[in-house]
Amino acid sequence: MSLSHAILTALIDENLTGYELAKQFDVSLGFFWQASHQQIYRELKQLHEQGFVAVEEVPQLAKPDKRVYSLTAAGQKMLEVWILAPTRSRHSKDELFIKLYNVGLVPVASIVAAIGQRQAEHQRKLALYRKIESRSYADPAQLSDRKKGIYLSLLAGIRQEEMGLGWCSDARKLLASVTT
Amino acid sequence: MSLSHAILTALIDENLTGYELAKQFDVSLGFFWQASHQQIYRELKQLHEQGFVAVEEVPQLAKPDKRVYSLTAAGQKMLEVWILAPTRSRHSKDELFIKLYNVGLVPVASIVAAIGQRQAEHQRKLALYRKIESRSYADPAQLSDRKKGIYLSLLAGIRQEEMGLGWCSDARKLLASVTT
């Protein structure tokens, strides 16, 4: 599976605790891969047993102790091997389309409403991505190699949301002609 | 969850066996929701226990007996209620982006290769969707209400693949400037 690979990837630049990793999966990496803290703690335990990450226990005053994880040579090796292997394609599962198959069964208004929600979500995400873009990736050609890769992920997000907005607009237009 | 809703949706127009449903999830519905026959049989069993579908056993000569499922009034009701409820947003999980975060760690060529595979996949799907479009949805405004909804799902697929191709092309351009 690849949550493990996402975790190892996050550990390349910095050593992180499970807690911090969970936050990373809420932003940045999280734009295209999400995971809850429960999943992350479980996965870290396994990665540690397999020797792909090392842990350092850091006692703290007045706060729970930390477990700071870092990438080992074996971990980096396994990540490299995985990158060379074929990429599984994303399997999209989108409830909205199941709803669309039911135009005619329920009042269109309810389906239009669902599209409206989706539209708002696209707008929110697009605004966020654009903000990140202008803040850190204004001149793509000048970025470091690593940043170029990250920028391309962001670009995919931007295109994705733009496409979604275009589709929402088409959908609203066509559904306007439905009378149920 | 919504595999159940996808199944009920498929049963609106026709009564189907688990086997036939599994095939539907390979095409049509399957463009945005996939499920294996094992999942479908398990789900049908539960839907039956809950009274959302009815079964008719059809003995056959020289072939295994069939179990033909149909939507019950309770099933339709529950589908309607679900449609009115808020739609969960799709959680995209795409390994390709994890690989992109690792530009710099491995030779770029390997990442470019992964993008090449993705590009081919987009092309294949786009060609298929376009074929279906020209065959059955050439004049969207003239479609029945129900077909309009289905067409919009197809349109989302088309836009998705077009967007993906555009992104692949951008990605290749930018990665051409990476030398590792």
Add this chain to the structure above:
DNA sequence: CGGTACATGTAATCTGTTACATGATTCA
């Protein structure tokens, strides 16, 4: 006083994937 941030986990349940199992018929 209440909420948020810090920090880690367990347990139960639900989904999804992979492998195994059966057995006739049709087509190349």
Add this chain to the structure above:
DNA sequence: TGAATCATGTAACAGATTACATGTACCG
């Protein structure tokens, strides 16, 4: 003869979600 289609399932495992559990500190 071997592969594909029809038709149903079980079992084991992997992955994801939801709920529960604990406890301090800081900010308003």
